[in-house]
Amino acid sequence: MNENDITVNLASTSKIDSVDFENLIFGTVFTDHMLICDYKQGVWEKPVIKPYEPFLIDPSAKVFHYGQAIFEGMKAYKDEHDDVWLFRPDQNFERFNKSAVRLAMPEVPESVFMDGLKKLLQIEKAWVKTGKGNSLYIRPFMIATGPGVVAAPANFYRFMIILSPAKSYYSGEVKVIIAEHYSRAANGGIGAAKAAGNYSAQFYPTKLANEMGYQQIIWTDDATHTKLEEAGTMNVFFRINDTLYTAPTSERILDGVTRKSLIDMAKREGINVEVRSVLVDELIQAAEDGSLKEIFGAGTAAVVNPIVGFSYKEKYYELPKLENPIALQLKEKLNNIQYKLAEDTFGWTVKV
Amino acid sequence: MNENDITVNLASTSKIDSVDFENLIFGTVFTDHMLICDYKQGVWEKPVIKPYEPFLIDPSAKVFHYGQAIFEGMKAYKDEHDDVWLFRPDQNFERFNKSAVRLAMPEVPESVFMDGLKKLLQIEKAWVKTGKGNSLYIRPFMIATGPGVVAAPANFYRFMIILSPAKSYYSGEVKVIIAEHYSRAANGGIGAAKAAGNYSAQFYPTKLANEMGYQQIIWTDDATHTKLEEAGTMNVFFRINDTLYTAPTSERILDGVTRKSLIDMAKREGINVEVRSVLVDELIQAAEDGSLKEIFGAGTAAVVNPIVGFSYKEKYYELPKLENPIALQLKEKLNNIQYKLAEDTFGWTVKV
CATH class of the missing domain: 3.20.10.10 (D-amino Acid Aminotransferase, subunit A, domain 2)
Known part of the structure; x- marks a missing residue:
């Protein structure tokens, strides 16, 4: 897969101007877009980048009842030339799929995880601020969306990436x-x-x-x-x-x-x-x-x-x-x- | 709280006639209605009984990232006089709240859990079939709906009850x-x-x-x-x-x-x-x-x-x-x- 295999639906307006980047509370502000990729009975569908918003899910989705849910935490940094950098993303990708195996969830292809992340970051580049301490926290995660209140792995899963601008903080002693x-x-x-x-x-x-x-x-x-x-x-x-x-x-x-x-x-x-x-x-x-x-x-x-x-x-x-x-x-x-x-x-x- | 404190929005039609009660697969068929009760920053809102359907949730809801999710499993049975019975529901209610404490979630009031369950069962009475082996499986559960990718308890929670008709099954040796x-x-x-x-x-x-x-x-x-x-x-x-x-x-x-x-x-x-x-x-x-x-x-x-x-x-x-x-x-x-x-x-x- 390459970037062209990702469907992109851009938000009509950006909320970036309403964000106070000097006073961010960690993990509470999200960027304009998110990536979604659904897995249905053995097949990963085409990833979609779309506006960040709530989504519909069945009350019996197995993530709610049996906890099939894994995530990663990563950061993007911007250098003085306005280029965006990731730190050892291969390590997060590998660990994500190890977590998937342990939770009996499907492994996510590199094309979805990596190419999807890079495409999303290109779109959200303005959210990565220059200056030491500023970063864009990256949260890839996967949940079991398949329905059913029986304790066995689901047939349907959703992989998502959401992004949250962060400032280094002094957490006190x-x-x-x-x-x-x-x-x-x-x-x-x-x-x-x-x-x-x-x-x-x-x-x-x-x-x-x-x-x-x-x-x-x-x-x-x-x-x-x-x-x-x-x-x-x-x-x-x-x-x-x-x-x-x-x-x-x-x-x-x-x-x-x-x-x-x-x-x-x-x-x-x-x-x-x-x-x-x-x-x-x-x-x-x-x-x-x-x-x-x-x-x-x-x-x-x-x-x-x-x-x-x-x-x-x-x-x-x-x-x-x-x-x-x-x-x-x-x-x-x-x-x-x-x-x-x-x-x-x-x-x-x-x-x- | 009494039953009058529950908002009831009935489904316009029932799907019960489309269900093959002789060939149920455990935990896959749900009744027409569900109960929802939201908890917002310290207060349980009025419970609502409404048609069973997918609901909207934020991608950063803590249930997806930190697994704040608990449940109970109970059954309702129908006797030969068409009356519906629960088996030791007090035990499930108590255990539910013990689970809530252990997961740093709010305890659910008895009026919401018990009165809500009874009201829901009255509405779904036709889904409890007579005859030994037939039962209505009850799934009360609570999830953290509060947003934020920081590992700490949420401020918003949702308590729900969904119901699934069940048949006793021979699972093989x-x-x-x-x-x-x-x-x-x-x-x-x-x-x-x-x-x-x-x-x-x-x-x-x-x-x-x-x-x-x-x-x-x-x-x-x-x-x-x-x-x-x-x-x-x-x-x-x-x-x-x-x-x-x-x-x-x-x-x-x-x-x-x-x-x-x-x-x-x-x-x-x-x-x-x-x-x-x-x-x-x-x-x-x-x-x-x-x-x-x-x-x-x-x-x-x-x-x-x-x-x-x-x-x-x-x-x-x-x-x-x-x-x-x-x-x-x-x-x-x-x-x-x-x-x-x-x-x-x-x-x-x-x-x-």
């Missing part, structure tokens, strides 16, 4: 609590998939954490609660002395694009990186003896999210305030690649 | 495989909630089991795979000699209405029932020494689903073919109560 009871993923479960159901499962425990004054939860393994696995909806890194640690990906841990990019960048910078599970006991020990220097989350939305302290068994451990933390060094370097302000020697950026 | 790798629930997860996301997580492992010739999976605990927990989307019972065993409810195991009703009925029949985890090793031992007599699933849709054999570590264990299995005795007794053919000494049935 992030304090976290280490999970002692609740969990985000089972062994042999769907924790490694970007499945919608994984996220709502976190809302209630996160609400409880919020009420106690913590913004996020550091998730531990569900069987023993001794291994540190993710932070909120992000992968998590720990710096003990001058070594960075992050858990290996597994059935319980998402293979984050930011996570693996940070690992590669840190290694090239000569930083010692160990990909292994950090135990809660180790973390407490390191916090107490002063060797724990940093904790930070890594994900597409915030890129890097430094954590100022954590709570465990009702004791709060404050992290040191460093002059030049590795978290912010890596964030700066990654952002510079994403915004084409530094040479991309990794070959991660793709021009739209 | 059910062979199962015991899970050695995949799992349905985490400790500290949402396995005890009727959350949509729990079901799609099972589709892929079930597809693999189907390909090997097994209709369902017996789920084990995710940490050790040594404890037998559920069968497919049902609770599971094991009969060893003359004792029935079923796992205790937990964070990983759904508090099934059929499960607890069978426990109560079996006890009253003088059958020894032990609510405790059965170990895989115990099951193999019992299968080998001949003390394993029956395995059956218990759930609303099939009530009781006898299993003819199971596979574990590539070995298949056939169950004995009994003259008068406890599974079918209990099913018959429970059905008789549900269809008002036997006295309901438990007080489980509620007239609509």
